[in-house]
Amino acid sequence: MRGRNGNRYVVNLRKMECDCGKWSEFGIPCSHVQSVCKRWDVEAANYVKPYYEIHPYLATYRGIYTPLPGEHYWDTPPFELFHKETLRVSRRVASFR
Structure with missing residues (x-):
């Protein structure tokens, strides 16, 4: 099977595998399998x-x-909880201030 970008992907329905790896990772057939x-x-x-x-759900x-x-x-x-605002703000968000 060839993807949109021209790459080749091997799909094995019996083994439930695709070379792209998405099917194995997410458990849902990828576009190549479809x-x-x-x-x-x-x-x-x-x-x-x-x-x-x-049923499992x-x-x-x-x-x-x-x-x-x-x-x-x-x-x-057995420990003290404290709040420090600078620990909660990520650097990316902080750079916009």
Whole structure:
């Protein structure tokens, strides 16, 4: 498969791999895979990683979550918290001032 920029990418549907690496990294078929699927009349959605499907997503939140108690129940931390504005501003943002 050739990309828009003329580079060649090898797509292997059986191994769920593309040379560009996006499919392996994100779990969603890249544009090269989608082109191959279109050419071979295959549904690209079948090659999305299972963790993007609705059932695993719902299973993530199926458990029981108990809310944290109010702050007055929390232990006192063994360190002091302080606020220093210069630590929160990035250099890029600070240069605009």
